[in-house]
Amino acid sequence: MNFFLKIFKLLPPETAHSLSLNSLNILYKLNLLSLIAPNRKTTKEFFFQGMVFKNRLGTAAGLDKNGDFIDALGALGFGFLEVGTVTPIPQYGNTKPRVFRNFKEDSIINRLGFNNKGVDYLVKKLKSKKFDGVIGVNIGANKSSQGDQRINDYLICLEKVHAYADYITVNISSPNTPNLRELHNKDDLKNLLGSIEKKAIDEDIKVPLFLKISPDESNESIDSIIELINDSIFSGVIATNTTIDKTNLQNKKFIDIEGGLSGKPLMTKSTSKLSYIRSQSNDMPLIGVGGVTGKEDYLEKLNAGADLVQIYTGFIIKGPELVSQILSD
Numbered sequence: 001m002n003f004f005l006k007i008f009k010l011l012p013p014e015t016a017h018s019l020s021l022n023s024l025n026i027l028y029k030l031n032l033l034s035l036i037a038p039n040r041k042t043t044k045e046f047f048f049q050g051m052v053f054k055n056r057l058g059t060a061a062g063l064d065k066n067g068d069f070i071d072a073l074g075a076l077g078f079g080f081l082e083v084g085t086v087t088p089i090p091q092y093g094n095t096k097p098r099v100f101r102n103f104k105e106d107s108i109i110n111r112l113g114f115n116n117k118g119v120d121y122l123v124k125k126l127k128s129k130k131f132d133g134v135i136g137v138n139i140g141a142n143k144s145s146q147g148d149q150r151i152n153d154y155l156i157c158l159e160k161v162h163a164y165a166d167y168i169t170v171n172i173s174s175p176n177t178p179n180l181r182e183l184h185n186k187d188d189l190k191n192l193l194g195s196i197e198k199k200a201i202d203e204d205i206k207v208p209l210f211l212k213i214s215p216d217e218s219n220e221s222i223d224s225i226i227e228l229i230n231d232s233i234f235s236g237v238i239a240t241n242t243t244i245d246k247t248n249l250q251n252k253k254f255i256d257i258e259g260g261l262s263g264k265p266l267m268t269k270s271t272s273k274l275s276y277i278r279s280q281s282n283d284m285p286l287i288g289v290g291g292v293t294g295k296e297d298y299l300e301k302l303n304a305g306a307d308l309v310q311i312y313t314g315f316i317i318k319g320p321e322l323v324s325q326i327l328s329d
């Protein structure tokens with residue numbers, strides 16, 4: 001596997017991403033995935049928000065935006081997969097290059113801008129999947145949508161995916177869609193959560209809802225987010241998305257690259273937001289994500305109060321073996 005990882009590192013990031021996931025798909029179809037990811041026996045099921053998880057490790061949104069790799073990723077041993085971010089209309093995203101890997105610091109900067117094949121394509125993939133673990137669907141707004149249309153985008157996605165999702169994540173925290181993060185403001189967020197709540201009640205949508213937040217919010221802002229979540233039908237929070245703060249990067253050539261930073265340099269910041277939420281709310285359902293590149297980080301997220309943990313950058317940099325490494329006893 002190390003040989004392949006070395007080859008993938010030489011390729012442009014998006015080519016490496018699609019080649020490695022397509023290779024996983026081929027191995028899965030040939031029933032050969034056990035060569036790189038030994039089958040794990042489930043030791044203890046985890047019950048959370050009405051869902052049953054084989055284990056507490058999942059993929060973070062963005063890894064499989066269109067649901068093209070659900071069965072192969074599921075076969076690696078993840079307890080749950082979050083697909084998306086998906087938008088109502090397919091979109092290309094920002095111009096390339098838009099993903100930058102910093103191997104020395106186990107990190108990535110991306111400014112993809114919600115490139116995806118649109119919600120109808122994802123729904124087709126969800127209908128035909130074989131993976132029987134938990135599936136979360138992360139929903140967002142098209143770049144061209146502003147104001148009420150932006151809120152409407154979330155409602156369109158909610159309506160189309162809810163029958164095929166075990167939970168739904170409302171993503172307001174990507175730094176790569178202009179002004180999206182303004183939805184963290186109290187009034188805007190109240191409006192968004194209220195509209196989603198109304199839709200869910202009107203259409204009897206019962207799937208658990210999570211809000212994915214940015215690590216760049218102040219604790220005061222997080223206080224009002226907690227209050228709004230507690231007053232709504234939302235179940236909980238996913239903390240966190242990528243950060244635009246690059247000040248703790250060692251390699252200065254990456255500091256001026258526009259986009260969201262993920263991986264190791266995000267761990268402390270992201271975990272501190274997670275533990276702040278836990279300190280303010282004992283029973284808020286929490287999914288921790290940001291900077292997990294090994295088992296110690298995974299345990300740190302759980303100790304900080306996460307009920308579940310997701311990975312993205314660690315998986316890209318370390319490869320599929322990271323899954324069994326993290327889940328080993």
Ligand SMILES: Cc1cc2nc3c(=O)[nH]c(=O)nc-3n(C[C@H](O)[C@H](O)[C@H](O)COP(=O)(O)O)c2cc1C
Pocket residue numbers: 060061062063065084085099108110112114138171174212240241242261262263264266289290291292310311312313314
């Ligand atoms: C290339 C890339 C694309 C991403 N795309 C999305 C996305 O579409 N939606 C989303 O909510 N988060 C997205 N993320 C953020 C991740 O889901 C995760 O929150 C963040 O990377 C921190 O976790 P990590 O340090 O394990 O990567 C993306 C991250 C990366 C690196």
